Amino acid sequence: MSRREWPLRFVCGHEGCAETANYRYSTKRDMMESFELKHYSHGRWRCTRHTRPHEVLGIGNRETHAEIIVEQKPHGRYFGHTGFVSGPGFKVFADDLPEGAKVLVTATLVLPGEAVERELERREKGNG
Numbered sequence: 001m002s003r004r005e006w007p008l009r010f011v012c013g014h015e016g017c018a019e020t021a022n023y024r025y026s027t028k029r030d031m032m033e034s035f036e037l038k039h040y041s042h043g044r045w046r047c048t049r050h051t052r053p054h055e056v057l058g059i060g061n062r063e064t065h066a067e068i069i070v071e072q073k074p075h076g077r078y079f080g081h082t083g084f085v086s087g088p089g090f091k092v093f094a095d096d097l098p099e100g101a102k103v104l105v106t107a108t109l110v111l112p113g114e115a116v117e118r119e120l121e122r123r124e125k126g127n128g
């Protein structure tokens with residue numbers, strides 16, 4: 001017995017962008033009542049590149065910064081709606097920290113030629 005799926009597809013609403021998102025539902029009702037249909041239809045879905053373009057690293061955007069702060073809520077400490085945040089090289093639990101603690105995250109893009117220059121500078125300083 002084959003099961004029918006109800007697919008839903010969106011194209012990024014940013015002019016000229018062809019990125020797509022695909023969702024599948026097991027019933028038509030699930031699809032009709034989905035968050036995606038309610039919030040992304042009529043060109044409202046945006047791809048990663050166009051959701052928060054300032055966070056996408058590239059030649060013209062070489063560094064990004066983010067700051068998250070521990071908040072005390074009735075049932076524990078959180079960063080917004082979550083008690084745990086992670087990224088490459090770090091993991092942090094809000095409950096391990098006092099209210100008001102800040103986590104500062106910086107991502108820096110280093111292009112190949114710059115990586116070689118930085119390594120040479122590092123070696124020169126090491127020998128001097």
Ligand SMILES: [Zn+2]
Nearest residue numbers: 012017047050
């Ligand atoms: Zn896009």
